[in-house]
Amino acid sequence: MAIRKNRAPTLVDVAREAHVSLKTASRVLNKSANVREEKIAKIQAVMARLGYRPNELARGLKSHKSSAIGMIVANLSNPFIVNVIRAVQEAARSNGYVVIVASSGGDPDVERSEIETLVRRQIDGLVIAPAESRRDTFSDILPAGLEVVTFDQVIRAARFDSVAITNRRSAHEATQHMLGHGLRRIVAIGARPHLYTTRERVAGYREGMNHASLESRTCLLKHESLLTPEWLDKEVLRRHEADAIFPLNWICTLHVLRGLRELGKKTGRDVPLISFDDFELGELLTPGLSVVQQPSEMLGHEAARLLFERLKGGVGQHPRTVVLPAEMIIRGSCGCRQ
Amino acid sequence: MAIRKNRAPTLVDVAREAHVSLKTASRVLNKSANVREEKIAKIQAVMARLGYRPNELARGLKSHKSSAIGMIVANLSNPFIVNVIRAVQEAARSNGYVVIVASSGGDPDVERSEIETLVRRQIDGLVIAPAESRRDTFSDILPAGLEVVTFDQVIRAARFDSVAITNRRSAHEATQHMLGHGLRRIVAIGARPHLYTTRERVAGYREGMNHASLESRTCLLKHESLLTPEWLDKEVLRRHEADAIFPLNWICTLHVLRGLRELGKKTGRDVPLISFDDFELGELLTPGLSVVQQPSEMLGHEAARLLFERLKGGVGQHPRTVVLPAEMIIRGSCGCRQ
DNA sequence: GTGAAAGCGCTAACAA
DNA sequence: TTGTTAGCGCTTTCAC
Numbered sequence: 251m252a253i254r255k256n257r258a259p260t261l262v263d264v265a266r267e268a269h270v271s272l273k274t275a276s277r278v279l280n281k282s283a284n285v286r287e288e289k290i291a292k293i294q295a296v297m298a299r300l301g302y303r304p305n306e307l308a309r310g311l312k313s314h315k316s317s318a319i320g321m322i323v324a325n326l327s328n329p330f331i332v333n334v335i336r337a338v339q340e341a342a343r344s345n346g347y348v349v350i351v352a353s354s355g356g357d358p359d360v361e362r363s364e365i366e367t368l369v370r371r372q373i374d375g376l377v378i379a380p381a382e383s384r385r386d387t388f389s390d391i392l393p394a395g396l397e398v399v400t401f402d403q404v405i406r407a408a409r410f411d412s413v414a415i416t417n418r419r420s421a422h423e424a425t426q427h428m429l430g431h432g433l434r435r436i437v438a439i440g441a442r443p444h445l446y447t448t449r450e451r452v453a454g455y456r457e458g459m460n461h462a463s464l465e466s467r468t469c470l471l472k473h474e475s476l477l478t479p480e481w482l483d484k485e486v487l488r489r490h491e492a493d494a495i496f497p498l499n500w501i502c503t504l505h506v507l508r509g510l511r512e513l514g515k516k517t518g519r520d521v522p523l524i525s526f527d528d529f530e531l532g533e534l535l536t537p538g539l540s541v542v543q544q545p546s547e548m549l550g551h552e553a554a555r556l557l558f559e560r561l562k563g564g565v566g567q568h569p570r571t572v573v574l575p576a577e578m579i580i581r582g583s584c585g586c587r588q
Numbered sequence: 589m590a591i592r593k594n595r596a597p598t599l600v601d602v603a604r605e606a607h608v609s610l611k612t613a614s615r616v617l618n619k620s621a622n623v624r625e626e627k628i629a630k631i632q633a634v635m636a637r638l639g640y641r642p643n644e645l646a647r648g649l650k651s652h653k654s655s656a657i658g659m660i661v662a663n664l665s666n667p668f669i670v671n672v673i674r675a676v677q678e679a680a681r682s683n684g685y686v687v688i689v690a691s692s693g694g695d696p697d698v699e700r701s702e703i704e705t706l707v708r709r710q711i712d713g714l715v716i717a718p719a720e721s722r723r724d725t726f727s728d729i730l731p732a733g734l735e736v737v738t739f740d741q742v743i744r745a746a747r748f749d750s751v752a753i754t755n756r757r758s759a760h761e762a763t764q765h766m767l768g769h770g771l772r773r774i775v776a777i778g779a780r781p782h783l784y785t786t787r788e789r790v791a792g793y794r795e796g797m798n799h800a801s802l803e804s805r806t807c808l809l810k811h812e813s814l815l816t817p818e819w820l821d822k823e824v825l826r827r828h829e830a831d832a833i834f835p836l837n838w839i840c841t842l843h844v845l846r847g848l849r850e851l852g853k854k855t856g857r858d859v860p861l862i863s864f865d866d867f868e869l870g871e872l873l874t875p876g877l878s879v880v881q882q883p884s885e886m887l888g889h890e891a892a893r894l895l896f897e898r899l900k901g902g903v904g905q906h907p908r909t910v911v912l913p914a915e916m917i918i919r920g921s922c923g924c925r926q
Numbered sequence: 927g928t929g930a931a932a933g934c935g936c937t938a939a940c941a942a
Numbered sequence: 943t944t945g946t947t948a949g950c951g952c953t954t955t956c957a958c
Contacts (some may be wrong), residue, residue, distance in 0.1 A: 318688075
C-alpha cells in the first residue's frame with residue numbers, strides 16, 4: 251500500500267519503507283539500544299527522505315507526558331516577570347520542553363481556570379507566580395504527579411518548591427539607605443496588601459524605621475490602579491508630609507513617578523525615592539533612579555532548575571526553597587549627593 | 589471493574605459509572621446534539637463527581653488539531669513584542685486556544701528549529717515575527733494546512749497573511765518633524781539592514797531628507813550590539829557632525845541614549861532625537877522622549893483575528909495584509925521648545 | 927536484536 | 943437517540 255496522500259508520514263510509513271517493524275523504527279526514533287547500526291542508518295535515511303516528523307501528541311498520549319510545561323504569571327507588562335519567563339523558556343528549550351504561558355491578571359479564579367486548561371493539556375510541570383499567598387488556592391485541582399514551582403509570591407504552608415528574593419532584608423536596606431541621607435518621613439507605598447511580597451517589603455521597611463526609632467508611614471492600596479496623582483498628593487505628600495517615598499513594586503513606582511510629575515514635583519530632588527524594581531531607562535532619569543533590583547534571570551534559572559530536577563527524578567519529597575538576594579542600585583533619586 | 593487507581597478518570601470511566609456508552613459520554617463532552625436531557629445531566633454529574641478532565645492530547649490526536657498555536661519572536665526584551673504577545677494570547681484564550689511562545693534570537697536557523705518543534709506538537713496556527721525578510725526561509729518546513737500570520741517583518745513574496753505598520757510613512761513624518769525644527773544634519777541609525785522594518789524606515793527617512801533637498805546620513809550597523817559609545821562618537825557625532833539622531837528601533841534608541849549619556853551629551857538638548865518605539869519612562873526623561881509609537885496591542889489583535897478567521901474557515905486563499913498606523917508622540921527630545 | 931499485538935484517551939463512521 | 947467498532951500515531955510489554 252502506498253503512503254496515504256495528503257497526510258504527514260507516520261512511523262508506520264517509515265517502518266514500511268525501511269522494511270522493518272514499527273517497533274524497530276520506534277527504537278531508532280528514541281535512540282534506544284539494540285538496533286543494528288545498518289538498520290539505524292537505513293531508517294534514518296528513510297525518515298529524512300519522507301520528511302518524517304514525530305507526532306508529539308501521540309507520543310505524549312502513550313507515555314503520559316507531554317514535554318510541555320505551563321507558566322502562569324499575573325501580568326506580562328512587568329519586565330521583571332518577562333525576564334523570568336525568558337530564563338525559564340531557555341531552560342525548557344535546552345531540556346526539550348516547550349512552555350505554554352498564561353496570565354492570571356492576579357485573580358485566583360482566572361488562575362484556577364488557566365491551571366485547569368494546562369492540566370487538560372497534560373503539562374508535566376508548572377512554574378507559577380501565585381495570585382494569592384495567604385492560602386493555597388489551587389492545590390486541590392493539581393493532578394498527582396504534576397511538579398510545581400512557585401516564584402515571586404510564597405504560598406504559606408504550601409508544599410511546593412519555591413524561589414523568592416530577600417524582600418524583607420532588601421526593603422530594610424533601602425529604608426536604611428534613605429535614613430542615612432537624613433530623610434525621616436519616609437512613606438512606603440504598596441498595593442494589594444495581602445500579597446507575600448507586599449507584606450514582606452512592608453515588614454522590612456518597618457524594621458528599618460523602628461530601628462531608627464521613627465514612626466512607620468505605610469500607604470497600602472487595594473490595587474495599584476488607585477494610585478492616582480490626587481491620592482498621592484493628599485495621602486502621601488500632605489497627610490504624611492513625606493520627606494521621601496519608597497514604592498514597593500514596579501507598578502507603584504510607575505504611578506508614583508507619573509503622579510509626581512503631574513503634581514509638578516521633581517523626583518529625587520523635591521521627593522527622594524528608591525524604587526523596588528528597576529526600569530529600562532532608570533539610569534537616564536534626572537537624577538538616576540535608585541532601585542532595589544531583583545535578580546530576575548537568576549530567579550528564572552533557579553525555578554527551572556528546581557522543576558527539571560524533579561522532572562528528571564531523584565529529588566526527595568520535601569519542598570525546597572531558594573532565596574536570592576536583590577541588589578540595591580544607587581543612582582541618585584534616593585537623595586544621594588548628585 | 590472499579591476505576592483504576594492512581595490514574596485520572598477517563599471518559600470510559602465516566603461512561604461506565606453513568607451506565608451509558610462511551611460515545612454518549614463523548615457527545616456530552618462535546619455538547620453535540622442528540623442526547624436526552626436526563627442523560628446529559630446524569631453524565632455531567634458523574635463527570636463532576638469523578639473530577640473528570642478531558643485529555644486534550646488524546647482529543648488532538650484523534651481530531652488532528654491541537655487547539656494550540658505557536659508564536660515565534662526574536663526577543664522578549666522588547667516591550668513592543670511583549671505587548672503583541674499579550675494581545676495574541678488574550679485572543680487565543682477567548683477562542684479556546686493556548687499559546688506556545690518561542691524565541692528565535694533573530695536567527696533564521698534557530699527559527700527553523702523552533703518551528704520544527706512547534707510543528708511536531710501539531711500546532712494549528714503560527715504567529716511569527718520572521719527573522720529574515722528578504723527570502724522565505726521557512727515555508728518549506730511548514731506542513732500543509734498550518735495557518736501562518738506574520739507581523740513586524742513582511743516577507744517578500746510570501747503567501748502569508750501579515751500585519752505591518754506604516755514604517756516608511758512614519759519615518760518620513762518623524763524626519764520632517766525634526767526638519768521643521770531647523771535641524772539639518774539628521775543621522776538615522778539602524779541595525780540589521782536586511783530587515784524589512786529597517787529598510788522601510790530608512791527609505792522613509794531618505795524621502796524626508798530628499799524632499800528637503802538634504803543629504804541623507806544613515807549609519808547602519810550589522811547588529812545593535814555594535815552600537816557602542818565610541819562608535820556613536822566617531823561615526824555619528826564627529827564624522828557626520830550630527831545635528832540630530834533618529835534611531836530606527838527600540839534597541840538602537842536604548843544604546844544611543846546610554847551612549848550619549850556616557851559621552852556627556854544631553855539627549856534632546858545637545859542632541860535632539862526621535863525614537864522609533866516607545867519606552868515605559870519615555871515621558872519622564874528630561875526632556876521627554878519623542879517617539880514613533882507602534883500600535884502594539886492592535887497589531888496583536890489583528891494578527892490574532894487574521895489567524896482565527898482562517899482557523900474557523902471560510903476565508904479565501906489569497907493572503908491578506910493589514911497595515912496599521914504608527915503614531916508620533918512629541919514630548920520634547922525632538923528639539924521642540926521645552 | 928527484532929517483531930506482533932495491545933492499548934494510551936478520545937472521536938467518528940456506521941449501524942441499530 | 944444510542945451504541946459498536948475502528949482507529950489517530952505512538953510506546954510498550956512480552957515473546958521470539
